[in-house]
Amino acid sequence: MASQTAASTVPAEVAAAAAAAAKPKRVRTGCLTCRERHLKCDEGLPDCQNCKKSNRDCKRGVRLNFIDTTIKPPPITPPTEEWDVAFQDESREIASEYRGGLSRYSNLEVEPEAAPKDEPPFDFSDTMIPAPVMAHQQLPSQQFPQQYPQTTMDSYPASMQMQDQVPDHHQRHESVNSDSTFSSQTLGANSMSSYTNSKQTLTPPSDTRETLTDPDELLYMQVFVEEVGIWMDSMDPFKHFSRLLPFDSLQEPMLLNAFLACGARHLILVNPVYSEEKALSYYDSATRILLKHLQNPYRDTVICATTAVILNVYEIMCEKALQRMNHIAGARALIKECGWNANSIGIGAACFWLNIGMELLSCLHFNWQTAWNPDDWGLNMDFSHPTGPGREEIWTYRIMWVLGKVANFRAKAAIEPSGDHMRIQQKYEDWQGLKDWCDAWDSHVPRSMQPLGRSYPYASNSKSLFPEVWLVKRATVVARMFYHTALIILAQTNPMSNMSQQKSQEMQEMQTFHARECCGIIAHVKDRGVASVALRSIHHAGECISLRPEQEEVLTILNKIHKETGWRVKFIEDDLIKNWGWNDQKNFEQMPNIMGQAPNMVQNYASQYAQQNQGMATPLPPAPPVKPAMKSGMVGIVNPMLAKADFSQPIHPYQSYYVAPNHPAQPAQFNHF
Numbered sequence: 001m002a003s004q005t006a007a008s009t010v011p012a013e014v015a016a017a018a019a020a021a022a023k024p025k026r027v028r029t030g031c032l033t034c035r036e037r038h039l040k041c042d043e044g045l046p047d048c049q050n051c052k053k054s055n056r057d058c059k060r061g062v063r064l065n066f067i068d069t070t071i072k073p074p075p076i077t078p079p080t081e082e083w084d085v086a087f088q089d090e091s092r093e094i095a096s097e098y099r100g101g102l103s104r105y106s107n108l109e110v111e112p113e114a115a116p117k118d119e120p121p122f123d124f125s126d127t128m129i130p131a132p133v134m135a136h137q138q139l140p141s142q143q144f145p146q147q148y149p150q151t152t153m154d155s156y157p158a159s160m161q162m163q164d165q166v167p168d169h170h171q172r173h174e175s176v177n178s179d180s181t182f183s184s185q186t187l188g189a190n191s192m193s194s195y196t197n198s199k200q201t202l203t204p205p206s207d208t209r210e211t212l213t214d215p216d217e218l219l220y221m222q223v224f225v226e227e228v229g230i231w232m233d234s235m236d237p238f239k240h241f242s243r244l245l246p247f248d249s250l251q252e253p254m255l256l257n258a259f260l261a262c263g264a265r266h267l268i269l270v271n272p273v274y275s276e277e278k279a280l281s282y283y284d285s286a287t288r289i290l291l292k293h294l295q296n297p298y299r300d301t302v303i304c305a306t307t308a309v310i311l312n313v314y315e316i317m318c319e320k321a322l323q324r325m326n327h328i329a330g331a332r333a334l335i336k337e338c339g340w341n342a343n344s345i346g347i348g349a350a351c352f353w354l355n356i357g358m359e360l361l362s363c364l365h366f367n368w369q370t371a372w373n374p375d376d377w378g379l380n381m382d383f384s385h386p387t388g389p390g391r392e393e394i395w396t397y398r399i400m401w402v403l404g405k406v407a408n409f410r411a412k413a414a415i416e417p418s419g420d421h422m423r424i425q426q427k428y429e430d431w432q433g434l435k436d437w438c439d440a441w442d443s444h445v446p447r448s449m450q451p452l453g454r455s456y457p458y459a460s461n462s463k464s465l466f467p468e469v470w471l472v473k474r475a476t477v478v479a480r481m482f483y484h485t486a487l488i489i490l491a492q493t494n495p496m497s498n499m500s501q502q503k504s505q506e507m508q509e510m511q512t513f514h515a516r517e518c519c520g521i522i523a524h525v526k527d528r529g530v531a532s533v534a535l536r537s538i539h540h541a542g543e544c545i546s547l548r549p550e551q552e553e554v555l556t557i558l559n560k561i562h563k564e565t566g567w568r569v570k571f572i573e574d575d576l577i578k579n580w581g582w583n584d585q586k587n588f589e590q591m592p593n594i595m596g597q598a599p600n601m602v603q604n605y606a607s608q609y610a611q612q613n614q615g616m617a618t619p620l621p622p623a624p625p626v627k628p629a630m631k632s633g634m635v636g637i638v639n640p641m642l643a644k645a646d647f648s649q650p651i652h653p654y655q656s657y658y659v660a661p662n663h664p665a666q667p668a669q670f671n672h673f
Contacts, residue, residue, distance in 0.1 A: 032059040096298045097662075204285035205260070208251045216278065217256075220263030221246060227565070228262050230529035232313060232354055234478050235400075237393050240350040245306070252303060254293065257286035258310040265317045269566030283314055287326065294654055297662040302347065305334035309351045316358065330653035331355055332371070332645035337661070342379035342397060353397060359642060360404055361536045364485070367635045369411040371642035374404040383444040395445050396479040402437045403486045409434060410493050415636030427495040438486055449476050465550050466520035477521060477530050481537040484518035487511075488540050515544035523557050531561045535572065542576045551580050 030041025034050050041048050051058035095101030212218045229242030249255035261282035267274045293299045308331035340348035363370050379401050453470035471477045491511035497504045518541040522534045542554040558569040
């Protein structure tokens, strides 16, 4: 009987084992596609058989079910002398990899950061592009914020000027005396004295808020909006930097610190009574937060790029020549990472065109080629389609494209050999093509981009020797200045001007005419948002002015811009005086004979403009010779500060901090982004 029971038990166990073997095993490493279809995956690689048969994408990975997202504080562990325990919550980073995962979490409260004090400096020495060195101006090494050389730089937009330096072992700038629109009568004695104490406690904002309540922050933000943001928005129809982003910065400490740094920096330019500590503290805080974000692959790339652009503006406002070149290349690289170009909208367009404009002004000064070729901007240059009213900015962008091509043409001509007749003929064809672009732009611009009024000195009570050209919109003023600047440069770089006396005289008349038009626009414009952009144009135009009274008025215009904006113009004044030959005693003795032509010059100038369309030549005073290119190996090269401003390069900005994002650039939570 026992043997029968044992015999019956054995077949039962064998049957159970066989049934278990026949039952399909649960797949643990199958693809997500089969799991969604509730099919058994054969776990084939790289694609399973089910996905191959149905021609589906075989998705791999681990799927998490966010059912319970209750967040509890970590348990308290009593400290000991031998060891410490720290808890790090990485659930948000993990959840952000999955659709809808991060939205299940509540908003993260950012802990306030302590004020920066005696912290190790950020070292960009292994990542920054070496600064160019010229015969008449030297650029310091790009390290932050270690030993900086001092300069007596006359600062103005787009890093457009630099001078010799003297070593300085302190990381603060020197204040330069200047007339100020923020005088003691405007701000009061109490507010002024509060900034003279360099030992005061500096606490940059590190949290979100509904409104600004701190008096210092309120003052710096007001200065930024009313003085700095207006010229940053000179080509932006939506005025992002002066009207929209300040509100968003209340929720973004990184943006807020960048804005306050620029506002405090501007106050130092216009009034040396303000301390350097505030501006540097805000700048360092914004930089620290930005570098922290760049290490996070799930960062908001739009906010990071916008902050870098604003910090770029801060750096060009510094008095020491290129001493803080940490964000100039970084801003360009982040703009490319976001995919912003001429077709972008919103904040992408605002940052792109501001960055392009600053580089263009810099290249015009140093005679460099633009690092971002205008042909790669993606701008529509078809003039045949009307843009309609209210779209004047598109024509400003188009003349910037033309001016960028003109700047590259001049830079290439400075390094290319003169060559034979065939080479000269090719250069002339390129020159004529650029001239045709300028003429086509002028003939196709809408009526709102043309002067609404024009007044000549002899027909009005104006004290100016230049004609008053009334342009209504700020974008129109900027576009016209760029248009005349492009034609001035073309008149100076015509390859055929040395072939015949007639062609040389024609080019001199051309540059003199456009120089006076440009000076007339700048002399009578009352918009301070244009004054900062006008410095490069007034420099080029001033070089073509030959009469002493007009030259003196150019210096008066520069002094007016200095008083209104705080930009240092001494470098431009010295360069113009040298170009005019005022320091030449022989030239100065001959000046009275030229000054006697001034009354007739005004009348001849008005007649020349009225008769231009009829092809009637009017004699003009001889223009100064074309200024020779700077004798330096740096002339004509591609902008060295931005030549490697791309994260795809082996040596790129933020080398020690940058981590590539794991997601494409997406709009931030703000509507206008």
